[in-house]
Amino acid sequence: MSIVVKNVVKEFGQQKALKDVSFSISSGEIVGFLGPNGAGKSTMMKIISGLLPQSAGEVEVCGISNTDYNEVFRRKIGYLPEHNPLYLDMYVNEYLLMVAELYKLGNKRAHVDEMIELTGLGLEQHKKIGVLSKGYRQRVGLAQALIHDPEVLILDEPTTGLDPNQILEIRNLVRTVGQEKTVMLSTHIMQEVEAICERVIILNRGELLIDHPSTDLSRLEAGNSSTVFVEFDRQPVLEELQGIVGAGEIKNVSGYGYEINAQADIRKAVFDFAVAQGLIILTLTRQERNLESVFHGLTKE
Template identity: 55%
Template sequence: MAIKVDQLTKTYGKQLALDNVSFETQKNSIVGFLGPNGAGKSTTMKILAGLIPASAGTCHISDSNIAEQSLAAKRKLGFLPENNPLYTDMYVREILQYEASTHRIKNKSERIDLVVKQTGLEDAQHKKISELSKGYRQRVGLALCIIHDPEVLLLDEPTSGLDPNQILEIRALIKELGKEKTVLLSTHLMQEVEALCDEVIILHQGKIRDHFFVNDLPNKYPNQSLEEIFVRLTK
């Protein structure tokens, strides 16, 4: 078990954003987290990341309870939000040093060198973030996510707004990361799920509509594309 969510509920005033959501993911897998806008995907990720509290229910990251063992859980995860907030006046290597210091990483320079290589930032590491394309900024965001070598990554629409070449580059990076980490990947792109994911969770109106392994798709939904399944479950 890498991520475990049990009867998770979130309300904003009278609005019910998440309604008794429960799921569990396998280790070292890429999980597509799908749903229309407003389904509750970002809310779920923010709760898993410890940024906002749940109204009810529990969440675990590798056996650490988010609410009760917040620091332990956060050490095990990296979170890339949809808007990828970065200090654009900082240099790439500078922001990685800052993040590494925050996590109290030993042998910072060696770890930064490894992450820079892993995320393909060698040519950009001495540039200001403000000078980078959106594709390279996403690489910086992913580098910040993995600098402390977490077990779980939460990626909220990491390829949104990228051009086709940038999308392919980021997908390749995510696929490589998924070999050693569990990745919860929020996306609207069905072809992205088909290219990357081992599991799929479909959320609609704050409820889980289905959770299945991609390999089971032909038997569970014969002669239906993932797009057709998504429309059927979220209409």
């Protein structure tokens, strides 16, 4: 196992930011770490990276406890913190050489050049970090997280604040890197998880809510439930519409358009209803539940 988290608790004074969280991540997995604001994602990532001690429980990275925060442990992990703190007055090259020095890497120049190549920083390497765009700063953050060739990469919201092109570039980079490393990535973007990750872990209020292969997540909470959108040519009798077998909550979303929640696919019943009522159906679609709605459904009050 690359990462083993056993019964981890983190207390900040009276507040329990993590409450008995356990999971493990195998070597080579790319895992998305989701949860609403304040769920405990960053706290968990700092603990795994050995930068914050847990109040209780155990964490191991590549078989080494995070309490042994020694050189061997640090070499195993690359960490990109939330907000990517960087020395803005330093030049890209200078900064990466300093990071290589901190890891006591041999042939520092070669490592820096390799990172510049990997992260596409060639044209920016002689600039001060402070003048770089957010996307390029994020690449510098990734380069510092990767320069020592760690087995495990912990990325705390790596695409937050980036424009759509930069998001795609960083995602591709993470995907490339993820072919060889274990990656744990926190994000608020559901599509990111679908695009990059093989598995999703959701925290809510410090508790592990879901640990599931991400591609299956949309089926998880939804069960057989689905939402059907139907648009008629005129007003249906609402009581009759409600009488469709299996229909749950009905919402009028536009003119004669209705969203009907149901425990099954009720499109055929809606069609039969329209025929029986002499209504013409202009639109009839079943709306797939995406990760976003599943996540919302799972974490709402």
